[in-house]
Amino acid sequence: MESWRKVRDVVRKKIALFVFLGWVLLIVGDRVDELRVYQGAQIAMYTIALTSIVLLTGYSGQVSLGNGAMMAVGAYAAALTLNNLQTPIWFAFLMAILVSALFGALLGSAAARLAGPYLAGTTLALAVGLPAIANQFSFLGGEPGLIFDVGFPPERFGEEFTQYKWFFWIASCIALVAIFVTSNILQSRFGRTWRAIRGNSLAAELAGIHASRMKVLAFTMSSALAGLAGAVLAMNIGLVAPGAFTLALSFGLVTGAVLAGISSLPGVVLGGFILVVIPEIADVIANRLGDADKLNSYLPGLIVSVLLILSVIYTPNGPGENLRKHLRKKAAH
Amino acid sequence: MIGKTRRKRTWFVAAVLASGSLFATALPAHAETGVTSSEIKLGITLPLTGAASPGYNKIGNAMNAYFKYVNDNGGVYGRKITLIQKNDEYSPQLSIAKTNELILKDKVFALVGPLGTANFTAVHKSVGIARRGVPSLFLNTGFSGFANKKAYPTSFTILPSYAMEAKIAAQFLKENFAGKKLGLVYQNDEFGIDALGAFKAAGVKFDVSVPYTSGTQGSATAQTWVSQLAAGGAQVVVFFGVTSATAALLGVAAAAKYAPQWVLGSVGSDPLILRALGVPVAVLNGALTLSGNPSPNDTSDEYVKQFQEINTKYNPGVAFDDYVLQGMNVGLMTVQALRAAGSNLTRKGLIRAMETKGSTFASVAYSPLGYSKTSNVGHTGYYMAVMDATGDRKPYGGSAVVYTTDSGSGPVVKSTFKRPAMPAKGLPTNS
Numbered sequence: 001m002e003s004w005r006k007v008r009d010v011v012r013k014k015i016a017l018f019v020f021l022g023w024v025l026l027i028v029g030d031r032v033d034e035l036r037v038y039q040g041a042q043i044a045m046y047t048i049a050l051t052s053i054v055l056l057t058g059y060s061g062q063v064s065l066g067n068g069a070m071m072a073v074g075a076y077a078a079a080l081t082l083n084n085l086q087t088p089i090w091f092a093f094l095m096a097i098l099v100s101a102l103f104g105a106l107l108g109s110a111a112a113r114l115a116g117p118y119l120a121g122t123t124l125a126l127a128v129g130l131p132a133i134a135n136q137f138s139f140l141g142g143e144p145g146l147i148f149d150v151g152f153p154p155e156r157f158g159e160e161f162t163q164y165k166w167f168f169w170i171a172s173c174i175a176l177v178a179i180f181v182t183s184n185i186l187q188s189r190f191g192r193t194w195r196a197i198r199g200n201s202l203a204a205e206l207a208g209i210h211a212s213r214m215k216v217l218a219f220t221m222s223s224a225l226a227g228l229a230g231a232v233l234a235m236n237i238g239l240v241a242p243g244a245f246t247l248a249l250s251f252g253l254v255t256g257a258v259l260a261g262i263s264s265l266p267g268v269v270l271g272g273f274i275l276v277v278i279p280e281i282a283d284v285i286a287n288r289l290g291d292a293d294k295l296n297s298y299l300p301g302l303i304v305s306v307l308l309i310l311s312v313i314y315t316p317n318g319p320g321e322n323l324r325k326h327l328r329k330k331a332a333h
Numbered sequence: 334m335i336g337k338t339r340r341k342r343t344w345f346v347a348a349v350l351a352s353g354s355l356f357a358t359a360l361p362a363h364a365e366t367g368v369t370s371s372e373i374k375l376g377i378t379l380p381l382t383g384a385a386s387p388g389y390n391k392i393g394n395a396m397n398a399y400f401k402y403v404n405d406n407g408g409v410y411g412r413k414i415t416l417i418q419k420n421d422e423y424s425p426q427l428s429i430a431k432t433n434e435l436i437l438k439d440k441v442f443a444l445v446g447p448l449g450t451a452n453f454t455a456v457h458k459s460v461g462i463a464r465r466g467v468p469s470l471f472l473n474t475g476f477s478g479f480a481n482k483k484a485y486p487t488s489f490t491i492l493p494s495y496a497m498e499a500k501i502a503a504q505f506l507k508e509n510f511a512g513k514k515l516g517l518v519y520q521n522d523e524f525g526i527d528a529l530g531a532f533k534a535a536g537v538k539f540d541v542s543v544p545y546t547s548g549t550q551g552s553a554t555a556q557t558w559v560s561q562l563a564a565g566g567a568q569v570v571v572f573f574g575v576t577s578a579t580a581a582l583l584g585v586a587a588a589a590k591y592a593p594q595w596v597l598g599s600v601g602s603d604p605l606i607l608r609a610l611g612v613p614v615a616v617l618n619g620a621l622t623l624s625g626n627p628s629p630n631d632t633s634d635e636y637v638k639q640f641q642e643i644n645t646k647y648n649p650g651v652a653f654d655d656y657v658l659q660g661m662n663v664g665l666m667t668v669q670a671l672r673a674a675g676s677n678l679t680r681k682g683l684i685r686a687m688e689t690k691g692s693t694f695a696s697v698a699y700s701p702l703g704y705s706k707t708s709n710v711g712h713t714g715y716y717m718a719v720m721d722a723t724g725d726r727k728p729y730g731g732s733a734v735v736y737t738t739d740s741g742s743g744p745v746v747k748s749t750f751k752r753p754a755m756p757a758k759g760l761p762t763n764s
Contacts, residue, residue: 035437135546143547144425144451144522147458163461238459243424297382297420 011184018180025172029165038164038236039276044171045232046272048178050257051265052225055182057254058263059191060218061198063116066107066123067226068250069130074100074227075234075244076134079146089150093174096231097224104223108216115201127250131242145241148234171232178225183265185221194218248301252278255308258316278303365679367442373409373671373678376417376435378456379448379473383422384548388576388606388656389448392473393418395660396446396667398648399640399759403668406760410676414668417441423448423547423575425455432456436467443683446491446663448473450524451547453488463487468683470670471663471711475600476523477531477740480710487680489687489704491663491696491711495524495573496740498599498623499531501715502571504736504745505621506537506596516541516567516593518558518582520574528573528598534742541565550578555585563591573598580610587616595620599715603655604724605629614724621729623715625698628726629658636662636697639759662697669694669761695753695761699735713737714748 029037049071056062077099082092107126111119134140153166185191196204197211205211234240252275260271282299289295315322367374377393380386393416400414408414417439419431428449435441444467447453453472456462462469462485469488472479477494479485506515515537519525521544532539543558559582562570570593572579579601586592602622608614627634632641640661644653651657671678673686673694691704700714714737717729728734735748756762 033437035433038433038437135549142522144455147455149458163464237426237429239426239429239455241424241426241455243426297422 014180014183018176022172022176025176026169029168029172034162034164037162037168041164041167041171041232041236043269043272043276044168044175045229045236046253046256046275047175047268048232049226049229049253050260050268050271051179051182052222052229053253053257054262054265054268055186055194055225056218056222057257058261059186059198060194060215061201062111062215062218063120064111064123064219064222065120065250065254066126066130067222067253068245068247069123069126070100070104070107070223070226071230071233071249072131072134072240072242072245073103073223074230075148075240076140076146076230077227078231078234079141079148079240080139082148082150083146093228093231096227100227100230101220101224103227105216105220107223108219111219112212112215124247124250127247131245134242141241143242145239145243148238148240150235167236170235174228174232178228179265179268182221182225186265190214190217248304251301251308252304255304255311258311259307262316278307365442366440368412368678371412372415373412374415374417374439374441375443375445375667376419376432376439376441377444377446377448378419378421378428378431378435378452379446380423381418381420383424384550384577385423385575386577387580387610388603388654389473391651391654391656392446392448392660392663394648394651395644395657396664399643399661399664400668401647402643403664403760406758409668409671410678412678414671416445421449421452423452425449425451428452428456429459432460436460436465441467442678443468443470443680445469445667446471446473446660450474450476450527451522453479454523457485457488466680468680468687470683470687471666473659473663474524475527477527478523480708480740482707482709485709487684489691489709489711491666492599493625493700493712493715494710494740495527495598495600496531497713497738498715499528499573500535500738500745501717501736502596502598502623503532503535503537505717506569506571507535510569510594513568513594514540514566516543516562516565516570518543518545518562518570518572518574518578520544520578521546524600525573531740532571539571541567545574545578547575550574550581552581552585555581556589558582559585559589559591562586562593563589567593569594569596571596571598572601574601576601576603576606577610580607580612583607583612583616583620584610587613592616597622599623599625604720604726605652605654606656608724614722617720617724618722620720622718622720622726624718624726625700625712625715626655626658626662627697627699627733628718629654630725634697635755639755640697643759658697665756665759665761666694666696669763672761672763675764690763693753694763695756697752697755699733699750699752700737700748701750710740713739714750 053067056064074096078092078096081087081095111122114122135142152163153161193209193214197214201211256271256275259274260267279300282303286295286299379389379393381390397416400416404413419435421428421431453474466487471491472488475492475495477496479490517539519529541562543561597620604617627637632638640658641653644657670687673690674683687704688706692702698712700712703710703713714735716733716735718726719729720726736745737748738745
C-alpha cells in the first residue's frame with residue numbers, strides 16, 4: 001500500500017513537472033523570433049529521435065545506426081496517410097508510429113541474433129539503402145519527395161501566430177508526451193529487464209528473461225519513437241524526401257545520444273539542442289574562413305564525426321557520466 | 334517542511350512574474366526587411382556542389398559580379414546590393430532549409446533566381462513564400478506550373494517554360510524530321526514531365542522514351558539510356574535534363590559510336606560546360622539546341638559585349654559562357670526592377686513595379702517579356718540553334734528565327750519583336 005502511494009506521488013510529481021515544462025516552452029515560444037521558434041521545433045524533433053536511441057542503445061544495449069531509416073519510414077507513412085486518405089493530422093502521426101513499429105519489429109526479429117559491430121553494420125546498411133528506395137517507387141515521390149502539409153494554426157490564435165510557432169507547439173507537445181511515456185517505461189520492469197540484457201545477456205537469460213523477445217520489443221518501441229520523430233520532421237519542413245534522411249542524420253543522432261549520455265533520458269534535450277546548434281556553429285566558422293557556401297555543405301558532418309570520435313574515446317557514457325563521477329570523487333574527499 | 338513549501342511557492346511566483354514580464358514588453362516595429370539606407374539584401378538558392386551543379390554554380394557569382402559593377406557606379410538610388418548565395422545541392426529538402434535561413438536568419442528583401450523546379454515548388458509551399466509576401470524574381474526554372482499567378486502571386490519567371498520549349502521543338506521536328514524515328518530522354522520530375530506533356534499535346538510521338546531520376550545521372554545510367562535508344566533505332570534524340578546528364582548521355586553515346594541527330598533542351602546544353610565535362614567537341618558538332626539568347630561568344634551583340642567586359646573585370650578567371658550570360662542578365666533585370674520600385678523600397682512596391690513596368694525591361698533574350706497585372710511570365714520564345722565544330726552556337730539557318738507561344742494550347746508564331754537597347758555602359762537608368 002505504502003509503495004503504491006509512493007509510486008502515485010512520483011507519477012504525480014512527474015506530471016506536474018512536464019506540465020510546467022510545457023508551460024515554460026509556451027512562454028518561450030511567444031517571446032523568441034521565428035527562426036528560433038523553428039529551431040525549437042527541430043530541437044523537439046531531435047529530442048524524440050534521441051529518446052529512441054536512449055531506449056535502444058542506452059537501455060537494451062543494441063547499437064543501431066539505422067534510426068534515420070526508421071524516421072524515414074515514419075515520415076513516409078505519415079505523408080502517404082495524410083495525402084491519400086485525407087485523415088486528420090493526429091491520425092497521420094499515429095500511422096507513423098504504427099508503421100515504423102511494425103518495421104521495427106521486423107528489423108528486430110532479424111537483428112535479435114546479431115550483436116555489436118554486426119548489428120551496427122546491418123542497421124548501417126538499412127540507413128543507407130532505405131531512403132533510396134523512395135526513388136524506385138513513384139508513389140513515394142522520388143527525389144523531389146512528398147509534400148506533408150499540416151495546415152495553418154486555428155484562426156483564433158490571430159494573425160501573429162505563425163505556422164512555425166504552430167509547429168513548435170505541436171512538436172513540443174509530442175516531445176513532452178513521448179519523453180513522459182518513455183520515461184515511465186524505462187523506469188518500469190521493461191527498463192530494468194533491458195538493462196539486465198545490456199549488462200549481461202547470458203546472465204539475464206539464466207535469470208528467466210527471454211532476451212531475444214525483449215530485444216525485439218526494444219527495437220519495436222525504439223522504431224515507433226523514431227517514426228514519430230520522422231513525422232515531426234516531415235511536419236517541420238513540409239516535405240518528405242530521401243534527401244532529408246541521409247546517413248549524416250543517423251550519425252548525427254548517435255553523436256547526439258552519446259554526447260548527451262546514452263543511458264540518460266534527461267540528456268536528450270541537451271542532445272537535441274547540440275544537434276541544432278552544430279550547423280549554426282559550422283555557419284559561423286565557414287563565414288570566418290570564407291567561401292561559406294561550399295564549406296557549409298561539409299562542415300556540419302565533419303564536426304559531428306569529430307565529436308563522435310572524441311566522445312567515444314573520452315566520454316563513452318556521455319559527459320554527464322564523467323561529471324557525476326567527478327562530483328562523487330570530490331564528495332568522497 | 335514549511336520552508337520547502339515556501340520555497341516552492343516562491344519559485345512558482347517568480348516564474349509567473351518572469352513570464353508575465355516577457356509578455357509586457359512590446360516587440361519593436363521594423364522597416365522593410367532586408368532594406369536599409371545603404372544596403373539591399375537579396376538571396377538565392379542554387380546547387381553550388383553536387384551532381385547537378387556543373388554550370389549552374391557559376392550563376393550566383395556572375396550575378397554578384399554584375400551587382401558589384403552597379404554598386405561601384407552608385408548602386409540603386411545609393412543602396413548597395415548584397416547577394417547571399419546558399420548551396421542547396423539541387424535537393425528540395427535543402428532548398429527549404431536554406432531558404433528558411435535566407436528569410437528568417439539573413440532576412441533578405443527578396444529572392445532572386447532561385448534554381449530548380451522541384452526545389453521552388455517545395456520551398457514555396459513549405460516556407461510560405463506567398464504568405465510572407467517575399468518577392469521571388471526570375472525563377473531559374475521553366476516549369477509552366479509557376480506561370481499560375483494565383484498560386485504564385487509574388488513569383489516571376491524569366492525563362493520560357495518547358496512546355497513552350499517543347500511546343501517550339503515539336504514544330505521544328507514536324508517540319509524537319511517528319512518520318513524519322515524519335516527518341517526522348519527526360520528528367521523524371523515536373524521539369525521533364527512538363528515538356529513531355531507539351532510534346533504529347535503537340536502530337537509528337539516518341540518511339541523510344543527514357544526517363545531518368547534526378548541525381549542518378551552518370552556514365553553507368555547513361556549506358557542504359559543509350560542502349561535503349563540504340564535498340565529502338567532512334568534517329569533523332571530529344572533531351573530534356575540538366576547539363577551533367579547531357580554530358581553523360583553524349584559522352585557514352587560517342588563511345589558507343591551512336592550518333593543520332595541530337596536536339597538538346599536549353600537547360601542542359603551549354604557547349605563550354607559540356608566540353609569541360611568531357612564531351613568531345615566532335616560530338617557537339619551539328620547538335621541542335623533551343624536557345625533564347627545570342628551565343629555567349631557573339632561579341633557583335635551589344636549585351637554580350639558589355640557583359641563580357643564586366644565579367645573580365647569583376648569575375649576574373651571565369652570563362653564567359655551561357656551561365657555567366659544568364660546570371661548577368663538576371664542581375665540586369667533585377668537592378669531594373671529595384672529601380673522601377675522607387676527609392677522608397679518595399680516588397681509590395683517591387684511586385685507592383687514588376688507587374689506594371691516589367692515588360693519594358695531590357696534583357697539579352699530575343700523574345701518579349703510577358704509581365705503584367707495578370708501574368709508573371711517572363712520570356713516566351715526560342716529559336717533553334719546549331720553547334721558547330723568549335724563548339725560554338727550559331728542560329729540554325731543563319732539568322733535567329735524566334736518563335737513565341739504560350740504554355741497552353743496557343744499557336745507557335747514567328748516573332749517580330751525587337752529587343753530594347755542595352756542601357757549605356759550596362760547601367761540601367763530606368764525608374
